[in-house]
Amino acid sequence: MSVEIVEVGPRDGLQNERTLVSTAAKIAYIGALVAAGARRIEATSFVHPQRVPQMADAEAVMDGVPRVPGVSYIGLVVNARGLERALAAGVDEVNAVVVATETFSRRNQGMSVAEAVRSFAAISAGAHANGRRVTATIGASFGCPFEGEVGADAVAELARQCADAGAGEIALADTIGVGVPADVDRLVDAVRAVTGLPLRFHFHNTRNTGYANALRAVERGAAALDSSAGGIGGCPFAPAATGNIATEDLAYGLRRSGVASGLDLDGVVTAAAIVERELGITLPALLGRAGDFPGGR
Amino acid sequence: MSVEIVEVGPRDGLQNERTLVSTAAKIAYIGALVAAGARRIEATSFVHPQRVPQMADAEAVMDGVPRVPGVSYIGLVVNARGLERALAAGVDEVNAVVVATETFSRRNQGMSVAEAVRSFAAISAGAHANGRRVTATIGASFGCPFEGEVGADAVAELARQCADAGAGEIALADTIGVGVPADVDRLVDAVRAVTGLPLRFHFHNTRNTGYANALRAVERGAAALDSSAGGIGGCPFAPAATGNIATEDLAYGLRRSGVASGLDLDGVVTAAAIVERELGITLPALLGRAGDFPGGR
Numbered sequence: 001m002s003v004e005i006v007e008v009g010p011r012d013g014l015q016n017e018r019t020l021v022s023t024a025a026k027i028a029y030i031g032a033l034v035a036a037g038a039r040r041i042e043a044t045s046f047v048h049p050q051r052v053p054q055m056a057d058a059e060a061v062m063d064g065v066p067r068v069p070g071v072s073y074i075g076l077v078v079n080a081r082g083l084e085r086a087l088a089a090g091v092d093e094v095n096a097v098v099v100a101t102e103t104f105s106r107r108n109q110g111m112s113v114a115e116a117v118r119s120f121a122a123i124s125a126g127a128h129a130n131g132r133r134v135t136a137t138i139g140a141s142f143g144c145p146f147e148g149e150v151g152a153d154a155v156a157e158l159a160r161q162c163a164d165a166g167a168g169e170i171a172l173a174d175t176i177g178v179g180v181p182a183d184v185d186r187l188v189d190a191v192r193a194v195t196g197l198p199l200r201f202h203f204h205n206t207r208n209t210g211y212a213n214a215l216r217a218v219e220r221g222a223a224a225l226d227s228s229a230g231g232i233g234g235c236p237f238a239p240a241a242t243g244n245i246a247t248e249d250l251a252y253g254l255r256r257s258g259v260a261s262g263l264d265l266d267g268v269v270t271a272a273a274i275v276e277r278e279l280g281i282t283l284p285a286l287l288g289r290a291g292d293f294p295g296g297r
Numbered sequence: 298m299s300v301e302i303v304e305v306g307p308r309d310g311l312q313n314e315r316t317l318v319s320t321a322a323k324i325a326y327i328g329a330l331v332a333a334g335a336r337r338i339e340a341t342s343f344v345h346p347q348r349v350p351q352m353a354d355a356e357a358v359m360d361g362v363p364r365v366p367g368v369s370y371i372g373l374v375v376n377a378r379g380l381e382r383a384l385a386a387g388v389d390e391v392n393a394v395v396v397a398t399e400t401f402s403r404r405n406q407g408m409s410v411a412e413a414v415r416s417f418a419a420i421s422a423g424a425h426a427n428g429r430r431v432t433a434t435i436g437a438s439f440g441c442p443f444e445g446e447v448g449a450d451a452v453a454e455l456a457r458q459c460a461d462a463g464a465g466e467i468a469l470a471d472t473i474g475v476g477v478p479a480d481v482d483r484l485v486d487a488v489r490a491v492t493g494l495p496l497r498f499h500f501h502n503t504r505n506t507g508y509a510n511a512l513r514a515v516e517r518g519a520a521a522l523d524s525s526a527g528g529i530g531g532c533p534f535a536p537a538a539t540g541n542i543a544t545e546d547l548a549y550g551l552r553r554s555g556v557a558s559g560l561d562l563d564g565v566v567t568a569a570a571i572v573e574r575e576l577g578i579t580l581p582a583l584l585g586r587a588g589d590f591p592g593g594r
Contacts, residue, residue, distance in 0.1 A: 143590055178590040180553040181512055206587045208502070208546035209553070212509035215478055242583055249505035256477040256506070286539055290503045293440055293475040 002260040003218050004040060005247060006200065007033050009228035009275065010061070011042040011076055013244055014054050016234045017279055023057045025278045027064035032274055033229060034066050036267025038247075040224070041065075042095060045076035046085040062089040074135070078109070079119065083126045094127045095171070096120050098162065099139040100155050103146035104175075108139070117158070121165035128166055136162030137171040137202065141187060142179030152190035160194040169198045171226070174213065177206025177242070181216035188220045198223035203245050205231070205284070210245040211253055218259055225250065230272030231284035246285035248272065252292065265292055299557040300515050301337060302544060303497065304330050306525035306572065307358070308339040308373055310541055312351050313531045314576055320354045322575045324361040329571055330526060331363050333564025335544075337521070338362075339392060342373035343382040359386040371432070375406070376416065380423045391424045392468070393417050395459065396436040397452050400443035401472075405436070414455070418462035425463055433459030434468040434499065438484060439476030449487035457491040466495045468523070471510065474503025474539070478513035485517040495520035500542050502528070502581070507542040508550055515556055522547065527569030528581035543582035545569065549589065562589055 010030055014021055021029075026044075033041060043065060049056035058075070065073060075091035077083045086094060098116040099105040105113045120136055127134045141155045159170045172187055184201070191199065201217040203210040203226070214225050231246030248268040251261045269288040276283050307327050311318055318326075323341075330338060340362060346353035355372070362370060372388035374380045383391060395413040396402040402410045417433055424431045438452045456467045469484055481498070488496065498514040500507040500523070511522050528543030545565040548558045566585040573580050 148590075149592060176590070177587065178553070180550050181509075182554045205505070206583060207549050207590070208508045208543065208583050209550045211505045212478075212512050212550065215509050242587075246505065252504050253477050253506045253509065256475070257479045286503060286505050290474065290539075293445075293473070293504070295446060 001258060002262070003222060003254065004224040005038070005251065005261045005263060006040045006042060006074070006224050006226045007038040007229060007247060008042040008202070008226045008244060009033070009230065009232055009247070011045050011055070012226070013228035013230070013232035013275070015045065015052050016243070017054060017232070019279050020054060021275065021278045023060045023064065025274065026057070026061050029271055029274045030061070030065050032267070032271035034068055034071055036271055037263040039070055039262060040072050040074065042074040042076060042226075043091070046082035046089070047076070047078050058085065059089045062091065077123055080122060080126065083123050087130050087132070091132065093133050093135065094123065095135045095137055096123045097137045097139050098158060100141050100150050100158060101144040101147045104140050104144050107146065113158070117161045117165065120162055124166035133168040134166060135169040135171050135200065136167035137173050138162070139173045139175045141172040142174035142183050143176060145176050152186045155187055156190035156194045159191045163195040163197055167197060169200055169224070170195065171200035171202055173202035174204055174210070177204030177210060179203070179213050180209050181212050184213050184216045184220060188217070200224035200226065202226040205242050205245045211249065214245055214250055215253055215257060218254065229268050230275055232275055232279070242284045246272075246283070246287070248285050248287040252287050256293075256295070298555060299559070300519060300551065301521040302335070302548065302558045302560060303337045303339060303371070303521050303523045304335040304526060304544060305339040305499070305523045305541060306330070306527065306529055306544070308342050308352070309523070310525035310527070310529035310572070312342065312349050313540070314351060314529070316576050317351060318572065318575045320357045320361065322571065323354070323358050326568055326571045327358070327362050329564070329568035331365055331368055333568055334560040336367055336559060337369050337371060337390075339371040339373060340388070343379035343386070344373070344375055355382065356386045359388065374420055377419060377423065380420050384427050384429070388429065390430045390432065391420065392432045392434055393420045394434045394436050395455060397438050397447050397455060398441040398444045401437050401441050404443065410455070414458045414462065417459055421463035430465040431463060432466040432468050432497065433462075433464035434470050435459070436470045436472045438469040439471035439480050440473060442473050449483045452484055453487035453491045456488045460492040460494055464494060466497050466521070467492065468497035468499055470499035471501055471507070474501030474507060476500070476510050477506050478509050481510050481513040481517060485514070497521035497523065499523040502539050502542045508547065511542055511547055512550055512554060515551065526565050527572055529572055529576070539581045543569075543580070543584070545582050545584040549584050553590075553592070
């Protein structure tokens, strides 16, 4: 059994960090991730530099990353201008976000959910015209900081609309880290009823449920899981809280469960140390501190 | 659906902390836990004070804890002398440990596994003679820091021997925090084949798998789960590593999964703050930092 890990540290991990990381350090971080076996990496986002200053060097990062056969770099894109930049910068794949609730969509993206789906469709068409696969990430699929509970049917309906608009993959994101494995079950059931597209999951460990959710998602047939080396990446809605699940801890749990990720754990810990040094923080990831327990089933 | 949470913060949580916590603070911590709904609390251990200085005030703690109908206090006991002290101090239940591997058993308890089972049988007989239920905790059930992998058959055989010796409950402990949900599955299968006793689990979150294991254990019919308010409790074999899963984070995940624990989450966070202040540490628990997301299924 195997699952694909999408490394999101360089994008989602860094984007909310106030300490600006140099382009050279980002490239070194990405290079170390590739050396550790990462094969899909969300390398940067093409958003307005004033909105996310940490991503202002998107083109320079893409210019410097190692081009290794089999390694696919993903760029996050929020509009037509971003897509243009991403294509020019040579991304291999595009990720675009729609949010599951009206309030969050308006606050986060300044548009209604229906407008966000139309925006996704435009990005998707442009990416396809240039031969790039597009992922639709559905934010707040597990709960909304403004509206509370999110129905699985609403998420499935959005997934269907994104599939119709050309998505090659549906990513369900627990943006605020509130979900539990039972939520994974009901979302997989609901989304599977409307599309056969590969499912990817994006979990935050904000309330210590992220790894349980990830392992459940694999059991339920997820094709890919997002994680960030070191577990970097906070949540802007809960500033003191932990964000992304950590790649090394996830890969440990998978390996012990008999699920191959293709990653070298020591290599991921080494990559995480680069960004730990740059940010001057203590990483939320635990494996680097605890040490490995070898073997898997 | 419901599960019993055994609060182990006052014993397993504190015992490896170098900062000695005053008896008054321990009693306040336990009182706050009772107020938060805790109904089974491992309050202290009756071991030689030179071996575990933090537990030197076992009698004084037991003397000061609130005696509330329905609240059961557990004392950890390692030998006949400890049992005598525990009974005199008025514990409601007794917990005694055997370890699943020879090397760990000799290093931790200074005796072979067979000798540890005989010791357990003697403690069990003494406790029964005084009308107290005894739990057999099987340490290192998920992996050993010295011998590596631990076979489910070996754990089951130990469980059978402890059941024959009068255990009223079997607790399977992931002492070094290496297990994954698939390990929970194979251990439940193996132990269920030899005894129908209630199963309790003790998980450490050393490598970020503890909560996934706990939720799986509940799905597999566990009667009780250990956790510590605030997530206090390191592992002496990995000094920088996280120990026990946190009561508030566990109770959050359970409630969102539709499993009642009887605990008030805010109350547990309040109790954890007492010990955070006393120890002067940042708690591993996340819920207090992230805030609750209300509701459950």
